[in-house]
Amino acid sequence: MSLPHASSSLPDASRLVHVDLGERSYDIHIGRNLLGNLGPLFAKMFGGAKAAIITDKTVAGLHLDAVQKSLEASGVETHVIVLEAGEKTKSYEGLTKACDAVLDTRLERGDLVVALGGGVIGDLAGFVAGIIRRGMRFIQVPTTLLSQVDSSVGGKTGINSGHGKNLIGLFHQPSLVLADSAVLDTLPRRDFAAGYAEVAKYGLINDPGFFAWLEANWQEVFAGGPAREEAIARSCQAKADVVAADEREAGQRALLNLGHTFGHALEGMAHYDAERLVHGEGVAIGMVLAHEFSARLGLCDPSVTDRVIAHLEAVGLPTHIGAIAGEKPTSDLLMDFIAQDKKVSRGNLTFILTRGLGQSFVEKGVDPSEVKSFLEEKLA
Amino acid sequence: MSLPHASSSLPDASRLVHVDLGERSYDIHIGRNLLGNLGPLFAKMFGGAKAAIITDKTVAGLHLDAVQKSLEASGVETHVIVLEAGEKTKSYEGLTKACDAVLDTRLERGDLVVALGGGVIGDLAGFVAGIIRRGMRFIQVPTTLLSQVDSSVGGKTGINSGHGKNLIGLFHQPSLVLADSAVLDTLPRRDFAAGYAEVAKYGLINDPGFFAWLEANWQEVFAGGPAREEAIARSCQAKADVVAADEREAGQRALLNLGHTFGHALEGMAHYDAERLVHGEGVAIGMVLAHEFSARLGLCDPSVTDRVIAHLEAVGLPTHIGAIAGEKPTSDLLMDFIAQDKKVSRGNLTFILTRGLGQSFVEKGVDPSEVKSFLEEKLA
Numbered sequence: 001m002s003l004p005h006a007s008s009s010l011p012d013a014s015r016l017v018h019v020d021l022g023e024r025s026y027d028i029h030i031g032r033n034l035l036g037n038l039g040p041l042f043a044k045m046f047g048g049a050k051a052a053i054i055t056d057k058t059v060a061g062l063h064l065d066a067v068q069k070s071l072e073a074s075g076v077e078t079h080v081i082v083l084e085a086g087e088k089t090k091s092y093e094g095l096t097k098a099c100d101a102v103l104d105t106r107l108e109r110g111d112l113v114v115a116l117g118g119g120v121i122g123d124l125a126g127f128v129a130g131i132i133r134r135g136m137r138f139i140q141v142p143t144t145l146l147s148q149v150d151s152s153v154g155g156k157t158g159i160n161s162g163h164g165k166n167l168i169g170l171f172h173q174p175s176l177v178l179a180d181s182a183v184l185d186t187l188p189r190r191d192f193a194a195g196y197a198e199v200a201k202y203g204l205i206n207d208p209g210f211f212a213w214l215e216a217n218w219q220e221v222f223a224g225g226p227a228r229e230e231a232i233a234r235s236c237q238a239k240a241d242v243v244a245a246d247e248r249e250a251g252q253r254a255l256l257n258l259g260h261t262f263g264h265a266l267e268g269m270a271h272y273d274a275e276r277l278v279h280g281e282g283v284a285i286g287m288v289l290a291h292e293f294s295a296r297l298g299l300c301d302p303s304v305t306d307r308v309i310a311h312l313e314a315v316g317l318p319t320h321i322g323a324i325a326g327e328k329p330t331s332d333l334l335m336d337f338i339a340q341d342k343k344v345s346r347g348n349l350t351f352i353l354t355r356g357l358g359q360s361f362v363e364k365g366v367d368p369s370e371v372k373s374f375l376e377e378k379l380a
Numbered sequence: 381m382s383l384p385h386a387s388s389s390l391p392d393a394s395r396l397v398h399v400d401l402g403e404r405s406y407d408i409h410i411g412r413n414l415l416g417n418l419g420p421l422f423a424k425m426f427g428g429a430k431a432a433i434i435t436d437k438t439v440a441g442l443h444l445d446a447v448q449k450s451l452e453a454s455g456v457e458t459h460v461i462v463l464e465a466g467e468k469t470k471s472y473e474g475l476t477k478a479c480d481a482v483l484d485t486r487l488e489r490g491d492l493v494v495a496l497g498g499g500v501i502g503d504l505a506g507f508v509a510g511i512i513r514r515g516m517r518f519i520q521v522p523t524t525l526l527s528q529v530d531s532s533v534g535g536k537t538g539i540n541s542g543h544g545k546n547l548i549g550l551f552h553q554p555s556l557v558l559a560d561s562a563v564l565d566t567l568p569r570r571d572f573a574a575g576y577a578e579v580a581k582y583g584l585i586n587d588p589g590f591f592a593w594l595e596a597n598w599q600e601v602f603a604g605g606p607a608r609e610e611a612i613a614r615s616c617q618a619k620a621d622v623v624a625a626d627e628r629e630a631g632q633r634a635l636l637n638l639g640h641t642f643g644h645a646l647e648g649m650a651h652y653d654a655e656r657l658v659h660g661e662g663v664a665i666g667m668v669l670a671h672e673f674s675a676r677l678g679l680c681d682p683s684v685t686d687r688v689i690a691h692l693e694a695v696g697l698p699t700h701i702g703a704i705a706g707e708k709p710t711s712d713l714l715m716d717f718i719a720q721d722k723k724v725s726r727g728n729l730t731f732i733l734t735r736g737l738g739q740s741f742v743e744k745g746v747d748p749s750e751v752k753s754f755l756e757e758k759l760a
Contacts, residue, residue, distance in 0.1 A: 048726070092472070092475075092476040092479075095472075096472040099472075099541060099548055100541060100542065100543070103541055103543040103544075103547060103720075104543075106719075106720070108726070110726075130550065131511075131538075131548050131549060131550050132547065132548060133547060134536065134538065134549050134550050134551055134628075135550065135551070135628075156514065158511075158514065161479065161480060161483055162480065163480070163483040163484075164483075167483060167512065167513060168479055168511050168512060169511060169514050170510065170511050170514050170515065170550065171514055171515070248514075248515075339486075340483075340486065346428070346488070346490075
């Protein structure tokens with residue numbers, strides 16, 4: 001058994017993004033072929049602690065060996081918990097199973113959970129870590145573009161309920177994030193594109209220059225050139241800045257939900273069936289809807305929406321509700337999901353709207369009847 | 381329908397204990413016939429918010445009407461969730477059911493959960509509040525002596541798993557606690573005595589004067605005279621002082637676990653079967669064991685143990701393992717539960733030991749083999 005020499009030191013090419021949250025601060029390491037660094041980093045930061053790796057069957061077949069060997073070569077005792085792949089694991093049942101599996105390992109309060117996988121595993125494992133013995137530390141090793149640029153940063157953890165997505169969970173910040181851009185080489189193109197929707201989102205929130213850079217460089221991001229690490233690092237930095245300013249979403253953190261209120265409703269309508277719609281695709285359609293709704297309210301020039309649609313279509317993302325396979329939703333059904341969304345307050349809806357490209361803002365006083373009329377038009 | 385006039389203002393006799401935790405600070409109101417104050421207090425503190433009352437079937441039959449009427453008379457929209465009574469509700473299944481029930485009410489993030497019941501309801505409802513939409517506020521209205529003096533103060537919430545008690549949960553502080561000593565009049569004597577074990581604990585931790593006061597006044601505490609409010613208030617104050625100094629149990633908060641490591645193991649051995657052993661009874665036996673173990677280590681004079689046993693027996697509490705009905709545990713089984721306890725670190729056991737009456741301290745380096753020998757002697 002030979003281990004890559006890279007595991008004993010950080011590759012020069014790795015980038016660091018620091019998430020500044022006081023005593024809950026942590027670093028995101030970004031670069032190609034970083035998995036082998038996990039063991040040395042773990043041993044250095046948490047010397048003597050043990051690890052419970054939570055992953056899913058798909059990721060286990062691809063990356064578990066490298067992660068486990070890296071940890072064990074650094075003397076870290078590891079336990080492995082392999083769950084079913086897919087959104088259904090982010091459920092009460094998945095939570096129960098994962099909690100019991102971690103308790104089975106007899107890990108102690110000072111040990112760590114390692115979340116190896118995409119957003120489902122990261123959200124679930126982070127939640128599990130947050131509630132076992134009232135809080136264990138955890139490490140994110142995100143293996144999808146979506147989780148590298150979004151769900152592994154910021155400490156939101158949770159599961160879905162029959163009432164909607166992410167309605168059960170808590171804020172629990174990781175102690176370390178390791179984003180290896182090389183693992184994305186094994187990602188199906190559809191999943192890469194879905195994650196890319198969140199990358200584009202950072203441009204659309206408040207960075208038109210980044211959006212223009214993506215329009216020029218997206219092909220290299222998809223192909224795996226250096227632009228990929230650049231895109232991941234800029235996305236993580238953008239999210240880290242927002243999270244550091246508003247950890248628990250009292251205000252501006254809500255900007256990160258651009259496209260998400262519509263997107264979550266579409267995911268709910270599609271019963272979280274990944275065959276029909278994955279999260280990033282819902283966000284892509286949701287961002288287009290947010291721009292169209294802003295235009296309808298007279299806030300934003302329709303040409304901005306055209307530019308957004310053009311770019312998302314270029315990378316292969318869906319941009320309208322009609323692109324979702326299967327039965328079409330009614331506006332009533334979508335409004336029902338929207339009303340149940342976490343961001344509702346006192347009967348008013350909160351939406352992220354925009355005044356132009358990269359000029360998004362939080363609007364808390366949206367009249368539900370305006371949204372319903374808009375959706376009826378879109379579904380007509 | 382006539383409401384008591386007392387509901388519009390605080391009775392003069394109520395006592396306030398302030399739990400000082402910075403932005404998570406809150407007040408505990410203690411007094412007779414306080415239930416009618418909930419509505420006015422709620423309206424004043426959380427004007428406009430709605431309430432989901434989580435309770436169990438037993439408590440609902442006794443006190444739900446008063447609580448609900450008080451809230452509604454103050455204009456608070458209420459929803460009621462009634463769960464099965466008993467420790468089995470503090471489970472994954474109970475958690476799932478309660479979360480879904482709160483989501484069914486369509487309450488929003490700014491609304492509140494009201495936990496009306498004993499420790500089971502308080503621990504579960506607090507946990508539910510902590511994880512719905514990543515955190516709703518909640519109010520404790522404890523209806524047992526145990527929950528008034530212990531579980532409703534300090535923010536520990538959680539459920540049991542097959543691996544042990546309270547292994548899944550989080551720290552989530554209530555926004556208000558209302559301890560009505562009159563509701564204890566309806567409590568079975570056995571349950572009152574079990575709660576009293578935690579009252580006596582505060583004396584045994586660090587207040588020998590309070591223990592002596594209890595020896596002289598326990599009959600009035602049981603009978604419902606003014607000594608009852610005094611005992612509750614002193615207990616809450618003692619716990620509030622410890623929690624304010626160490627909210628997340630990094631150090632001295634562990635003192636509150638006096639008798640609990642043994643007690644939890646005994647509860648686990650008895651399968652949390654309330655017919656055989658309730659929590660406070662486990663704590664009573666556990667406190668005696670902690671004193672006996674301290675004496676065995678040469679830390680504490682055996683006469684202290686005799687005094688503890690005499691007082692606990694006087695109030696009708698069990699004081700030795702043999703008093704538990706049903707099959708006797710083996711030392712191996714108890715050690716297994718002890719090893720799984722949250723307070724284990726790096727193979728050493730943490731116990732609360734004592735050097736004399738009211739002179740408890742945290743000992744992190746207890747050798748498991750010493751504990752096993754001690755238990756073997758006790759079980760011989």
